[in-house]
Amino acid sequence: MVMEQALLEQEFDARRAAAASVPPLHRSQLIDGILARNPSADPAFLMRFDNDALKHYLDHLGCDEAPRSRDNRWVRARNSSVAWWRDNVD
Numbered sequence: 722m723v724m725e726q727a728l729l730e731q732e733f734d735a736r737r738a739a740a741a742s743v744p745p746l747h748r749s750q751l752i753d754g755i756l757a758r759n760p761s762a763d764p765a766f767l768m769r770f771d772n773d774a775l776k777h778y779l780d781h782l783g784c785d786e787a788p789r790s791r792d793n794r795w796v797r798a799r800n801s802s803v804a805w806w807r808d809n810v811d
Contacts, residue, residue: 751775758782 746754752767752775759782767775 745772746776746779748772748775751779754779755782 751772752764755762755767755775755778756764758779770778
């Protein structure tokens with residue numbers, strides 16, 4: 722398990738380095754890309770996020786463009802939290 726986590730972190734670092742070599746998209750390009758993949762997204766809502774968060778979400782949406790395989794998987798960033806939700810059943 723520890724070895725697998727280390728390999729995933731190495732892959733994440735490699736993807737981040739590769740992405741850093743690509744010129745950054747403008748804010749409008751990021752939002753247009755998100756809306757193309759998720760038409761239900763609200764542009765006003767997306768405007769509240771910074772470019773890094775928009776890029777992260779766009780990358781996440783792009784994972785479904787290729788068939789699922791060992792080479793195509795989403796690796797959550799180290800600094801991102803897991804979303805938790807709890808409903809009160811009372």
